[in-house]
Amino acid sequence: MSNHLLSSFPVLLIFLFSPTNLAQSPAQAPAVPVAPTVPVTPAVPVTPMVQAAPTPSGSPPNITAILEKAGHFITFIRLLKSTQTDTLIRNQLKADSSNGLTVFAASDNAFGNLSTGALNSYSDEQKAQLAKFHLISSVLSITDFQTVTNPIATEAGPSIPMNVTESGNQLNITTGTVNTTVTGTVYTDNRLAVYQVDRVLLPLYFFSTPAPAPGPVPSKPKKKAPAPTGLSGDASVSLSGAVRVIQRQLGVVSFGGISCCRTSFVCLS
Template sequence: MDLRPAVLAIAMLCLALPRAALSQSQNAPPVADTPAPAPAPHHVNLTDLLSLAGPYGTFLGYLVRTDAIRTLQSQANATEGEGVTVFAPEDSAFAAVDGAALSNLTTDQLRALVLCHAAPRYLPLSSFAALAASGPVATFGGARCAVNVTYAAGRIRLAAGWTRAARLVSSVYSTPPVAVYALDRVLLPEQVFPTEPAVAPVPAPAPGPAAVAFLLATWPSLPSGF
């Protein structure tokens, strides 16, 4: 029996198969790239930030004690929110307020006080010139605790209630959606303090070397044998 025709047919079939497979691969639609997952939002821990950034222990203590820190942290973490801006008075600013005025506050009043130091949106430094012209900035403390901003020669000041204008000392942190700025005074809203609270007396500065030398030179001589 002659097998040559069968072998030839098989050989021709083997040659045809790679070409057909190649043709199908060329005509196949391209596979779409799978998009990379979006990065998870970066959440700033306000408690850690204020505890590590500097002298804000008194302010942070009041935030934690009144649970106001949870309100601010929730705003900072909100995916659809506008962010949060915290105006953090330094410890020396709280020390300048008469201790009785603060110790006599109820928990609700203390909570209202610290919430007046935060705005429910992210405010970069570049926005303060416009804020000074546009009117008071709303805070978590409500309409009665809006903050007035002044901007002159690059200096930013904030005032609310009885407060003499507090100076914005520095930017502690400013990356959307969170901004934290240091204040040299505590904002004292009238909704918390019906009358102006007393200011703690400022101790007299110690005399400098020149003053000490002058006093020694002019002090009467002590009697002999003293």
């Protein structure tokens, strides 16, 4: 009996410590599936020429608000305000009979390219004309410039025109002193079109020096009559202020106020 127990003891030990009877470890949580990486699309850079939102119907477009929203037009806005051109634009856009306006807005970079102190050197009248020279008295789209007649009159007056030509959706502008192109559209609707230019549109007459007015023509000095040189046979001679003797090829002798002819010795008093 004891021998039988001893012989079965190893078998019991093997049974107790077999892998099937050992305590199983807790089951591991299933791995959370990782979502596939979605490629991030880089943001599209915003170009400087973002068109401002259209103005609500019935309200005239506000040129300064449009330029402020677009940015980089600080100097041009200051020029419009100091010359009251912004008020002119607002009043014209309010008018029922207005044909609209086209504005060539010079960027801050354009004014920075002017010679130092150039803008401040202009008189108030010149600054006002400079601001108005950037305005055309009708609203024109890019394609409208295909049919315009050059030179185009500006708000500065018909005597200060410019030429604008369209070539492949590009507007070329020349003023006689400045050649530039439109670099983008800032704003457009049925009453107002605003285009950016990177050169200040300087009118030709700013650089034209008028010829001085002709002065009075100096009068030539009058020639004095030659003084009598003496007595001659062919001259009329006055003697003593009373008697005039005309004698060809004869001499005359005067004695104390009495004139005598040498040939006849006849004395005349």
